[in-house]
Amino acid sequence: MPPRTLRLLVLIALALGVSAVIAWWQVERELTDRRAARSLSAVAVGGPFELVDHTGAAVTERSFGDRLLLVYFGYTYCPDVCPTELAAMVSVLDLLDDEAALVQPLFVTIDPERDTPEALAGYVDLFHPRLVGLAGSEAEIAAAARAYRVFYAKAETDDPAGYLMDHSSFIYLMAADGTTNLAVFPHGTPPDAMADAIRVALAGV
Numbered sequence: 174m175p176p177r178t179l180r181l182l183v184l185i186a187l188a189l190g191v192s193a194v195i196a197w198w199q200v201e202r203e204l205t206d207r208r209a210a211r212s213l214s215a216v217a218v219g220g221p222f223e224l225v226d227h228t229g230a231a232v233t234e235r236s237f238g239d240r241l242l243l244v245y246f247g248y249t250y251c252p253d254v255c256p257t258e259l260a261a262m263v264s265v266l267d268l269l270d271d272e273a274a275l276v277q278p279l280f281v282t283i284d285p286e287r288d289t290p291e292a293l294a295g296y297v298d299l300f301h302p303r304l305v306g307l308a309g310s311e312a313e314i315a316a317a318a319r320a321y322r323v324f325y326a327k328a329e330t331d332d333p334a335g336y337l338m339d340h341s342s343f344i345y346l347m348a349a350d351g352t353t354n355l356a357v358f359p360h361g362t363p364p365d366a367m368a369d370a371i372r373v374a375l376a377g378v
């Protein structure tokens with residue numbers, strides 16, 4: 174075999190090996206996400222909260238009538254993860270069409286220092302007219318996050334004004350009582366899968 178052919182074969186074998194490892198890693202990560210979703214669903218996630226919406230009105234988990242709650246915790250300065258998940262929530266609402274009226278999308282900030290109701294008002298408006306932003310004091314946000322087992326922390330930075338937040342990223346589907354968890358969707362769950370799960374939940378009401 175000429176050396177050039179051999180080199181080519183080695184390169185192809187290497188490329189195949191690398192793509193196999195990447196594929197395995199992606200499958201493994203997806204399985205981990207699904208396992209995380211299942212284990213979160215199996216325990217009691219969510220609970221009562223006392224927060225302020227983006228118009229400045231006091232709200233609790235019971236403020237949204239008979240609607241199911243679709244809850245996401247994040248912050249307006251988030252460069253990528255939060256906008257992606259909020260866009261996915263908007264896609265879910267679009268897919269649900271008329272049934273979207275039976276679902277209340279909520280965006281709870283984990284950055285109460287910068288995300289005032291006013292800041293949230295401008296932000297949620299970028300995504301959907303029905304998306305409600307929730308703010309609160311540090312203690313109120315901490316209590317809500319604790320109820321939902323949401324992790325968040327300020328990332329280390331040299332720039333105190335431009336800090337980023339580390340945070341877990343799950344979308345929670347809650348029953349109309351506001352405290353019973355129906356499903357937990359890991360980051361990257363396709364909107365049609367979320368819409369399907371919501372339709373099943375709505376059919377069971």
Ligand code: NI
Nearest residue numbers: 247251254255
């Ligand atoms: Ni984020």
